[in-house]
Amino acid sequence: MGASAVSSAPPPDFVIAGAAKSGTTALYQYLAEHPRLFLTDPKEPHYFALAGTRPAFTGPGDDRTINRLAVTDRGRYLALYEGAAPGSLRGEASVSTLYDEDAPRRLHEHNPAARVICILRDPADRAFSAYSFMRTRTFEPCEQFEQALDDEPRRIAAGWHHIWHYQAMGRYAEQLARLFEVFPREQVLVLLYEEFARQPQAVLERTYRFLGVEPITPTVTPEPHRSGEPRFKTLSRVVNTPHPAKRVLGRIVPSGARAKLRSLVGRHNVVRGSYGTQTRERLVAGFADDIARLETLLAVDLSTWRTIVRDGPP
Template identity: 40%
Template sequence: MALPDFLVIGAPKTGTTALHMALARHPSLFMSAVKEPKFFLTDGPPPTRGGPGDAQTFREHVWSRPDYEALFEAAPPGTLTGESTPFYLYDRGAQRRIHALIPAAKLIVILRDPVERAHSNWTHLWSAGLEPIGDVVRACAEEERRAAAGWSAFWHYVGLGRYGEQLQHLFGLFPRENVLLFRYRDLVDEPVATLDRICGFLGVAQGVITEVPRENVTAHPDPTLRHQALSRVLRTGATVGRHLPGSLAARITEPLERALQDRGRPRRPLGWDERQALIPRFEDDVALLERVTGEVFGDWLGPRDRSGGLMGDRPPGQRQARNGRPRLP
């Protein structure tokens, strides 16, 4: 069977695309050409309806077993195979399907400050013209209604960042030695050491890949009348595209997406007032995450300093476990 040996399972907006591209450069690793096949998200064909733009995303699912196995058939003998679908961690059904089909799989999890992750997620969809609400706090307040209406997981700004619940379920299926857990900031601040840690976890040579490419960087256009008008047209096009072949639907929406990103600036930091409004949505789960992992994540519940870091962050490599001992590499 041509099934992957390891999976990058989460979370979205934590650098999984860049990590996928970096791991593909290792001669002992073979990464799927389709970065995010989403195979384990369903037991069959994906849904056909959802939120704005979801229909096009559903069309991209590699949902049949033969098509999924075909992604790994070209792997050279002796290489380890992998894929990266960051929604697997969030989706409990996906966790169970992975365990049923590949119980010995090694799983890679990247955790990012959940408030920052939610903001990055919202920025991605808003700047693409798909998110109709121009305020991340109000958009998060719509999550329960959207989920009930069948909007896909990428619209679950809060739910995707409740890692404690997700890992508690995952550790009920997989032994902890099969799961590598690290922070997004590790990948950003210490890319070489983090890549070596991943390679060590997978059992391949370290010191081979030495950088993480910049991939999937979201621009943040100003909320101008032009952006509003293009966004409305794009959402209309995405709705119409549900009833068209995938290639034709893409020809309608892709020029609009490029136009929306054309004048975008880098993602703007989240203000403290907005951060304060969102932190309570994660407080109980951060406490659960600390119990589940034995690590400290309380820095996620504070303000950010002017350099973009979290107040009270320890220097890289100096974070402590709850029992006071240094965190294991």
């Protein structure tokens, strides 16, 4: 199908809108198993954030990732749903949909009845996870998390894409307020990552009910992106980025075996890190106003997000 070809496929019935590094990959993998749900491949076409544009983000690796992989043409985007079985609900999981200022409006223009799922994580932990993810991919140039935080305003001004906005992407109240201006509350489901990690089946059942499908007992074991410092950077680059070696492997190694290989490398090549108490104190202070606003907006208690000293890794 040509880049500007018109597809007869209807727009999505639902989206997992974000937030990045908050469990969206696991949720996507769980929902993709449901016989009445169809989710796009790729997981993140980024259409509603970047529709009609030619992405030209300037961060390290952006040319090899989002600039090359984003689906910004309407025909190509709708064609992603052509494999959906009749009667199934169609969805995707671009985390830029929650963060981008214009994405909710574009989604509403495509389907005003669309249902929107948001999963939110302690914003300080989310920021560190995003930093670690970019270290895993060998794109993040700063060896210290704090250096990357200090550099964030410059990166945003220079046009690095959203995954680099470690602090800005954690201001959920701002993002949800924009979403609620376009979509009624009953069409938006807000989940918490911490609850999803503790009780995935309960959260999945809530999500199934929200989408109007019968709950199922999942059999998949989600393989979220592992984040941390790679022991061997070249190996991590091959596994975690659009590396030329993947084209060769793709021709000779079945997709199932490739997924197992990725998981194996992630377990043994990535060293999970953490961030210090002073850095958490700094981040919690920076997010305080937004967390308070979010508590009012959602009528939830997020006091654990303000805790400075905690048990266990982030």
